[in-house]
Amino acid sequence: MLEFYRQMLLIRRFEERAGQLYGLGLIGGFCHLYIGQEAVAVGLQSALTVGKDSVITGYRDHGHMLAYGIDPKVIMAELTGRAAGISKGKGGSMHMFSVEHGFYGGHGIVGAQVSLGTGLGFSHKYKQDGGVCLAYFGDGASNQGQVYESFNMAELWKLPVIFVIENNQYAMGTSVNRASSEDQLYRRGESFRIPGLQVDGMDVLAVRGAAETALAWTRAGKGPILLELKTYRYRGHSMSDPAKYRSRDEVQSVRDNSDPIEQVKRDLVAIGVGEEEFKAIEKEIKAVVTEAAAFAEESPEPELSELYTDVLVGQY
Numbered sequence: 001m002l003e004f005y006r007q008m009l010l011i012r013r014f015e016e017r018a019g020q021l022y023g024l025g026l027i028g029g030f031c032h033l034y035i036g037q038e039a040v041a042v043g044l045q046s047a048l049t050v051g052k053d054s055v056i057t058g059y060r061d062h063g064h065m066l067a068y069g070i071d072p073k074v075i076m077a078e079l080t081g082r083a084a085g086i087s088k089g090k091g092g093s094m095h096m097f098s099v100e101h102g103f104y105g106g107h108g109i110v111g112a113q114v115s116l117g118t119g120l121g122f123s124h125k126y127k128q129d130g131g132v133c134l135a136y137f138g139d140g141a142s143n144q145g146q147v148y149e150s151f152n153m154a155e156l157w158k159l160p161v162i163f164v165i166e167n168n169q170y171a172m173g174t175s176v177n178r179a180s181s182e183d184q185l186y187r188r189g190e191s192f193r194i195p196g197l198q199v200d201g202m203d204v205l206a207v208r209g210a211a212e213t214a215l216a217w218t219r220a221g222k223g224p225i226l227l228e229l230k231t232y233r234y235r236g237h238s239m240s241d242p243a244k245y246r247s248r249d250e251v252q253s254v255r256d257n258s259d260p261i262e263q264v265k266r267d268l269v270a271i272g273v274g275e276e277e278f279k280a281i282e283k284e285i286k287a288v289v290t291e292a293a294a295f296a297e298e299s300p301e302p303e304l305s306e307l308y309t310d311v312l313v314g315q316y
Contacts, residue, residue, distance in 0.1 A: 043207025140171025
């Protein structure tokens with residue numbers, strides 16, 4: 001639980017710093033923060049086997065990379081478009097990638113990662129490597145047609161895919177209730193005979209438990225399973241979103257009553273963890289984030305010649 005607390009706090013402080021750097025103009029393009037949703041990535045990815053399993057997600061991806069143990073320095077360098085970034089400064093916030101860690105992006109097209117994640121599941125089954133793909137998408141993406149084509153194929157071929165809907169209650173600016181005729185998203189796989197579970201995505205232990213259940217199902221060769229994680233984002237859809245479609249009182253109520261980090265802190269206090277230990281973790285995380293920001297700001301931008309590397313050309 002202390003490790004879960006540390007990882008969620010790292011994501012929270014990292015994203016807060018990323019927001020500051022965006023405001024200073026050091027991060028270009030779009031930037032989607034994970035603040036409020038930390039328990040989802042930390043709880044799920046703590047149950048995965050790095051080097052065996054694979055992960056793919058949408059453009060709100062910094063938190064997933066941190067939860068996978070990827071160095072905060074190379075993530076922050078990528079955010080700021082530096083050569084030392086994990087994608088050499090060419091991917092930015094929305095398109096990070098690390099084959100070494102089995103992390104296949106960061107995708108900007110809504111729902112595209114679900115089809116790609118189904119392909120990763122096919123790869124695991126074809127290679128018989130025992131791996132499972134965790135394919136994250138949001139409540140907005142859950143209405144995309146390619147999602148259901150992927151569900152059908154995954155169940156027909158019994159692919160080892162865990163489809164994870166991060167239901168943070170809002171697509172860009174539309175609440176899930178206004179956008180979805182069936183807003184109980186864990187049922188979306190029923191017509192494909194894919195079982196679904198609805199999980200409190202603000203409770204990291206509940207998320208971890210759901211991950212273990214889902215992994216046991218897929219590793220047993222039973223095919224895909226669907227997890228709906230009920231979570232909440234505190235910030236706008238992206239840094240350019242003023243989020244006027246919901247009230248400040250609504251956001252504050254979630255912060256006060258359901259914050260994933262504060263929930264774990266209360267549980268830790270109840271079993272005897274003292275304030276000094278929390279202060280030490282906060283100090284450690286602050287140093288890590290400060291070092292990552294300094295590393296990013298001091299790293300050079302990519303050379304112009306980098307425009308022509310990692311570009312694949314088909315010859316016919």
